[in-house]
Amino acid sequence: MNASHFVRQSLLVLCLSVIAASVFAQAQPAKEQYQPQVGQEGKDVIWVPTPQPLVEKMLDMAKVTPKDYVIDLGSGDGRTVITAAKRGARALGIEYNPDMVELSKRNAANEGVSDKANFVKADLFESDFSQATVITMFLLPEINLKLRPRILDLKPGTRIVSNSFTMGEWTADETATVSDGCGGYCTALLWIVPAKAEGSWQLPQGELTLKQNFQLISGTLKSGSNTMPITNGRLSGDEISFSAGGAQYTGRVSGNAIEGTVRSGGSNSKWNATRTGKPAAAPSRS
Secondary structure (H helix, E strand, C coil): CCHHHHHHHHHHHHHHHHHHHHHHHHHCCCCCCCCCCCCCCCCCCCCCCCCHHHHHHHHHHCCCCCCCEEEEECCCCCHHHHHHHHCCCEEEEEECCHHHHHHHHHHHHHCCCCCCEEEEECCHHHCCCCCCCEEEECCCHHHHHHHHHHHHCCCCCCEEEEECCCECCECCCEEEECCCCCCCCCEEEEEECCCCCCEEEEECCEEEEEEEECCEEEEEEEECCEEEECEEEEEECCEEEEEECCEEEEEEEECCEEEEEEEECCEEEEEEEEEECCCCCCCCCC
16 A cells, blocks of 8 residues: 555545534534523522513612612522613622523623623522622512621611512511513512611710611600600611601711701701710611
8 A cells, every 4th residue: 555545545534534523413412501490499499580570670779870789699590680780780690500690691691791790609698798789689588587687787878679578577668569561579679778876876965865676766865954755767878867856857877976967947057976885786676
């Protein structure tokens, strides 16, 4: 056998091998991409997607803007994270099912928001979501209650939005129901993490004593020999408001200091207070 004949035989064998490999590859069924099923079991809850109209309503209630960092707890197929990213916000989905995480990444890529929408495979109870300005979730009430202490320790003003399920005795600051295009689980609930205001506060003209039950506050304002009960007391993030002695007090809580305005008899003046002692461990009386 001369060299040229050997080369021709080798080339023929190589070509036949390539053709055989190609035919074999084409004969193999393509691997189907993961498709979740409504009602499938998860680590803590079954998977039921939030209807898109309610996703929009939840983000509307939280007033999401491009300045926000949205974290979705139990992000499923990624729709809430992707919708937030389309509004210009940075958004992160925390999801335990790795197949869901990969599906979410594909969905984000298809929607052109991979630069703002990220997803991680993680356990909610082992994850750090302290940097969020908005938290969204569709979890069961008992899961919400387990997460509640950590949520209450977030920065005052952080907005929390839940699909349908509550936070126990921590009543929502706002509730809304969507009817158009929503077949089930169509109620959104919003909470704003309140500052920790419970305790005794020293004012130039007296003493303010506050008791706190989540975003609601009560107590007394003492000035000289007069002790006046506080009414209509409320916190919205770090913003505080209450009435005492016919005057309306508003202000901002910043750690152990409050500064604000008091309106009485048609005139406004400044007021300030300094907390004496440490703040309460949690803004609630469960």
